[in-house]
Amino acid sequence: MSDQGCCSPATTIAPEPRPPGKLARAHSIAIVGPPNSGKSTLFNQLTGLRQKVGNYPGVTVEQRVGKMRLAHNKEIDLIDLPGVYSLEPRSEDEQVTRDVLLGEMKDVPRPDGVILILDSTNLGRHLLLAAPVLSLGLPTLVVLNMADSLRERGGQVDTTALARQLGTPVALVSAAKSEGLEPVMEFLTGQFGVPAPVELPVINDIPKCREWATHIGSRAAYRAPSPPLWTRRLDKLFLHPVAGPVIFAMVVIAVFQVIFTGAVPLMDGVEWMVNRSGEWVAGVLPESPVRDLLVEGVWGGVGAVIVFLPQILLLFLFIGILEDSGYMARAALIADRTMSKAGLQGKSFIPLLSAYACAVSAIMATRTIENRRDRIATILIAPFMTCSARLPVYTLIIAAFIPERPLLGHFLGTRTAAMMGLYLLGFLAAVATARVLKSSVLKTERTPFLLEMPPYRRPTLRSLALRLYDRAKIFVRRAGTVILATAIILWLLAHLPLVDGGAPPIEGSVAGTIGRAVEPVIEPLGFNWKIGIGLITSLAAREVIVGTLGTIYGIESGDETSVGLQQALHKDITIGGAVALLVFFAFAMQCMSTVAIVRRETGGWKWPLLQFAYMGTLAYTGAFLANLIVTAIVS
Amino acid sequence: MQADVKSDAPGAVATGLTLAELPFGFEAVLDRLDLPEDVARRLMELGFVPGHAVAAAHSAPGGDPRVFRVDGSEIALRRETAARIHVRTSPRP
Ligand SMILES: Nc1nc2c(ncn2[C@@H]2O[C@H](COP(=O)(O)OP(=O)(O)OP(=O)(O)O)[C@@H](O)[C@H]2O)c(=O)[nH]1
Numbered sequence: 001m002s003d004q005g006c007c008s009p010a011t012t013i014a015p016e017p018r019p020p021g022k023l024a025r026a027h028s029i030a031i032v033g034p035p036n037s038g039k040s041t042l043f044n045q046l047t048g049l050r051q052k053v054g055n056y057p058g059v060t061v062e063q064r065v066g067k068m069r070l071a072h073n074k075e076i077d078l079i080d081l082p083g084v085y086s087l088e089p090r091s092e093d094e095q096v097t098r099d100v101l102l103g104e105m106k107d108v109p110r111p112d113g114v115i116l117i118l119d120s121t122n123l124g125r126h127l128l129l130a131a132p133v134l135s136l137g138l139p140t141l142v143v144l145n146m147a148d149s150l151r152e153r154g155g156q157v158d159t160t161a162l163a164r165q166l167g168t169p170v171a172l173v174s175a176a177k178s179e180g181l182e183p184v185m186e187f188l189t190g191q192f193g194v195p196a197p198v199e200l201p202v203i204n205d206i207p208k209c210r211e212w213a214t215h216i217g218s219r220a221a222y223r224a225p226s227p228p229l230w231t232r233r234l235d236k237l238f239l240h241p242v243a244g245p246v247i248f249a250m251v252v253i254a255v256f257q258v259i260f261t262g263a264v265p266l267m268d269g270v271e272w273m274v275n276r277s278g279e280w281v282a283g284v285l286p287e288s289p290v291r292d293l294l295v296e297g298v299w300g301g302v303g304a305v306i307v308f309l310p311q312i313l314l315l316f317l318f319i320g321i322l323e324d325s326g327y328m329a330r331a332a333l334i335a336d337r338t339m340s341k342a343g344l345q346g347k348s349f350i351p352l353l354s355a356y357a358c359a360v361s362a363i364m365a366t367r368t369i370e371n372r373r374d375r376i377a378t379i380l381i382a383p384f385m386t387c388s389a390r391l392p393v394y395t396l397i398i399a400a401f402i403p404e405r406p407l408l409g410h411f412l413g414t415r416t417a418a419m420m421g422l423y424l425l426g427f428l429a430a431v432a433t434a435r436v437l438k439s440s441v442l443k444t445e446r447t448p449f450l451l452e453m454p455p456y457r458r459p460t461l462r463s464l465a466l467r468l469y470d471r472a473k474i475f476v477r478r479a480g481t482v483i484l485a486t487a488i489i490l491w492l493l494a495h496l497p498l499v500d501g502g503a504p505p506i507e508g509s510v511a512g513t514i515g516r517a518v519e520p521v522i523e524p525l526g527f528n529w530k531i532g533i534g535l536i537t538s539l540a541a542r543e544v545i546v547g548t549l550g551t552i553y554g555i556e557s558g559d560e561t562s563v564g565l566q567q568a569l570h571k572d573i574t575i576g577g578a579v580a581l582l583v584f585f586a587f588a589m590q591c592m593s594t595v596a597i598v599r600r601e602t603g604g605w606k607w608p609l610l611q612f613a614y615m616g617t618l619a620y621t622g623a624f625l626a627n628l629i630v631t632a633i634v635s
Numbered sequence: 636m637q638a639d640v641k642s643d644a645p646g647a648v649a650t651g652l653t654l655a656e657l658p659f660g661f662e663a664v665l666d667r668l669d670l671p672e673d674v675a676r677r678l679m680e681l682g683f684v685p686g687h688a689v690a691a692a693h694s695a696p697g698g699d700p701r702v703f704r705v706d707g708s709e710i711a712l713r714r715e716t717a718a719r720i721h722v723r724t725s726p727r728p
């Protein structure tokens with residue numbers, strides 16, 4: 001591809017003429033376009049799927065194939081692709097798009113048509129991509145997206161004239177508002193042809209290409225829209241040298257306060273339902289091991305985790321607003337200074353912010369980082385960011401051990417502050433680790449920071465609601481599979497081997513034996529054998545420890561079912577052990593999905609094993625010191 | 636920074652500047668990208684094409700990196716990169 005520009009003269013190859021009616025039907029169509037032009041939005045509209053959409057460049061980082069139903073029971077494959085500025089990749093996500101388009105991607109057949117989607121509010125620059133895409137010689141529909149913004153801001157374009165200039169059909173649509181999609185359907189159902197041969201500029205000469213784009217634009221009577229006023233106003237505020245950071249800090253505190261304190265009534269509501277339904281089950285079933293398994297194992301274990309659903313959803317609501325509004329790119333801009341001290345650049349901050357949701361998606365998102373060593377460094381530090389699975393663990397322990405006191409009136413309480421401290425701890429560990437890596441094994445030249453700032457957009461209720469719905473589904477599914485399975489297995493192990501036909505005391509059970517076997521190792525951290533079992537089960541997923549403790553304390557307390565998990569925990573470990581447990585969870589890489597994705601994305605076992613060992617050592621040492629210090633202070 | 640800049644934003648600035656010296660709110664014309672080829676290429680793809688107008692907009696607290704308005708987009712660059720991008724006042728004849 002790279003030398004196509006210099007030797008291909010100025011024209012696309014004319015297609016072999018085929019007799020009408022015998023044109024091959026398309027089987028798969030790739031959606032190509034610059035970052036943030038609305039590819040995934042259009043893909044979702046057409047397939048009914050829910051690819052992640054967000055208002056910053058680099059949301060989609062791998063190809064995604066979706067089936068679209070057409071009339072007469074026909075189907076077509078649509079391929080959503082990462083955004084590209086040209087077909088000269090600089091990062092791995094861009095490489096994916098190039099490979100798919102050229103048929104070099106494993107398991108993805110070469111697409112036989114292209115939807116090229118460009119932002120109509122910035123057509124001059126976006127048309128640059130038309131030259132290399134059209135010279136692929138595939139049937140192409142050019143979609144000018146964001147018609148709503150173009151109209152609102154007083155821009156204009158003549159699609160018929162543009163189609164003539166490009167030699168291929170053009171549609172002006174609003175993918176988000178589902179406006180003007182008929183030509184797209186027509187293109188997909190129709191038996192379309194290859195673009196008519198038109199003069200294309202030499203692809204490698206960008207100034208020439210840009211001139212060509214201007215020329216084509218003016219032939220199509222393109223009138224650029226007025227600048228986005230609201231974006232300028234908001235940036236004046238958010239990027240103000242003084243007001244900007246102050247607003248940022250206040251928003252962060254408010255978010256924590258809402259997630260931690262504001263979620264309490266909702267969580268109490270869920271807890272009430274869990275308890276009532278548990279009591280009901282205990283009441284209607286005859287006394288039997290099955291009843292005990294349900295009440296102690298399922299309700300005690302799964303119920304303990306389900307309680308955290310409202311809190312997780314609130315967190316995702318804030319992440320959704322951050323991603324949909326366009327503030328994400330501004331956050332990366334502001335963070336560039338800090339990141340550069342760690343030897344990284346602002347772009348690494350975007351995956352790190354996604355890691356507050358989940359490290360797995362964050363590690364995928366590092367594909368946008370051009371430099372491979374920078375990318376690996378970002379992958380290695382991402383699991384230090386406080387992911388949503390840590391939230392239930394932190395909330396439980398903080399609520400059990402830290403009394404609520406106001407610090408800044410109603411605005412900030414002790415528990416919220418403790419929570420923020422833990423988030424900060426993770427972030428500092430990430431930055432410090434990056435710094436060490438970037439000044440030793442992953443040393444590079446400074447890489448340039450180039451980031452496009454998208455216009456601010458108002459997050460829609462629909463998009464936020466769908467995010468929460470999807471997230472709730474994931475959470476409930478996890479509770480119904482991993483957490484349920486561990487709860488049942490644990491309950492069984494806690495009741496075996498049978499002694500005189502009955503369950504042994506829990507210390508003597510298989511589970512108790514395993515727990516007591518690891519106890520000597522974790523005793524210096526202030527943990528007992530029950531926490532030990534929790535640490536083992538939480539290797540499946542961090543929040544499983546909450547379910548495990550719920551089950552164990554449930555079995556211990558026997559019939560008086562609703563001894564709160566918090567009180568039980570408070571009685572079971574010392575304050576030193578509690579702080580140590582928080583530190584342990586802040587640092588340890590207890591997540592097998594993360595290990596698996598790191599192996600896949602770095603292409604081997606070297607980095608994930610190193611990372612697991614490093615984070616584990618840090619967790620153990622940190623927890624040991626925390627227990628030592630806190631115990632010394634308290635006594 | 637050239638001292639003869641007095642007019643209010645958006646205004647023109649004297650020649651021989653780099654983007655790093657372009658004050659907030661001021662506009663100039665891109666002249667030359669003195670950067671490795673691949674970086675220059677990406678910058679041009681983002682709109683930094685010689686002959687096009689560029690304006691300095693907001694920055695992160697501390698003045699670095701800064702957002703530049705160019706060719707209908709807003710692109711953030713670090714000072715070290717901006718310092719290698721030369722600008723002038725009027726389009727080349
Ligand atoms: N106003 C308006 N906004 C839109 C339209 N289509 C998409 N958007 C918004 O544009 C932003 C980017 O949309 P995406 O679909 O994620 O863009 P993408 O091209 O897939 O982006 P990458 O995956 O990052 O390359 C989102 O905030 C969308 O809500 C539209 O027709 N009008």
Ligand SMILES: [Mg+2]
Nearest residue numbers: 039040059060
């Ligand atoms: Mg996308």
